Amino acid sequence: MSTNAGGCGADPAFDLDRPWCVDERVAVRPEPFGALLYHFGTRRLSFLKNTTVLEVVRSLAEHRTARSACLAAGVGAAALPAYERALATLAASQMIRQRAGSESAGP
């Protein structure tokens, strides 16, 4: 499945104000440029192109919303739309998934 990270609107299935986490079948490998993600179920790779988005992705499960994970990682208002699109891309390729309400949001 191809994802389009260049569009202006986020995937309608992605909601910045919902709780998200990395899918259990995904491995995250830090790299000098950011990170590589691999989904064992879909056998697809994704790239995180900087360390901030890596921090956002890694901390998703500890926040009540993806927006809060972005803010905690220091993503400012101007940059937020790009991060929203990146997360939508990851959601569309099943790298991240919505967390059920019963799944803990950490501290």
Add this chain to the structure above:
Amino acid sequence: MRLVEQFELGLAAPICLTWELTYACNLACVHCLSSSGRRDPRELTTAECREVIDTLERMQVFYVNIGGGEPTVRPDFWELVDYATGHHVGVKFSTNGIRIDPGVARRLAASDYVDVQISLDGATAEVNDAVRGAGSYATATAAMRNLAAAGFRGFKLSVVVTRHNVGQLDELKALADAYRAQLRLTRLRPSGRGADTWPELHPTAAQQRQLYDWLSARGEQVLTGDSFFHLAPFGEPLPGLNLCGAGRVVCLIDPVGDVYACPFAIHENFLAGSVRQPGGFQAVWRDSALFAELRRPQSGGACGSCQFFDSCRGGCMAAKFFTGLPLDGPDPECAAGHGAAALQAADPAAAPRPAPDHSHRGPVRGQAGPVPVTILSRPPARACDESPLAGFAGRGEPAAALRSG
């Protein structure tokens, strides 16, 4: 910096690691990239293979592309597959189908962590068997039938494109569809026994164009292992990273544990080290002087002034090397036409010879001899299986998706 440029500087671990488990093979394909046939007595033991897998798990190598030789003839093959998947290292293995009976097919269909790639180099027995040996078409199609019957969806039908099967692309796609498999086309390289058969087997210039148009029209429906990036000057780049990954995102572990920059470069000039040396594979990947050199920014040499250099990056290192061309010049199949002239100027006798050679010494499955230079060809069995980089989509965004394959 663009992601491609980041990749050229190398990664903490390979994305696309090919591991040939044995030089033993029941076939004697005329284009075998590793000159396989006979087992090497120094091949890694089961215990050594497990240590390699432990290292790959530590390095977070997501999956390995296992090949050979015919990997399934190793008595410990299934044990090693289980060990790898049990240690978070996914497996995609290439096979001619010899061991894929209904029982094995059912077992494979049940695992998320194992992918299968059936090698076939023609849509008809006539075209395929001329390259891969008598009966090999029947073996491969029986394996595909078994996988389909077991419910394995999306296994790969892997084809090396040659002068003789390039006219069968539609039929090959239909064949893959019929078995609910995904077609994967890869480039024939002059590696291994392919060095001898490449001149007669590689697609003509007109066929390269035809291939490019066919692939362009199909986008991500057809996998290519990123192996046709040298065709990018024909138009828009094909899906993929479009760079030579040797030593940067790709490498090969051969059956005796030697680590080469790329599966198509089995030659001492591209030998980076051995998994048997202190520090194992991780030390080779991290510290090898050869890999450091490959990861240094490349000038582009004679190609540097070409308007297409940004799209083809000078093409395939192995293809240049084994045809006797300079590594910083054009690819022998350069889409801009610079390869033909370069080949004419090169002395074929001076081209480096692939080594080592584990070819059978006698007749195999109806073929005349170890290197039957018959009518057809020889494309490298599973091309840059390596490059799981097809499907590259994003530009300038914090994340981008790729599909392995």
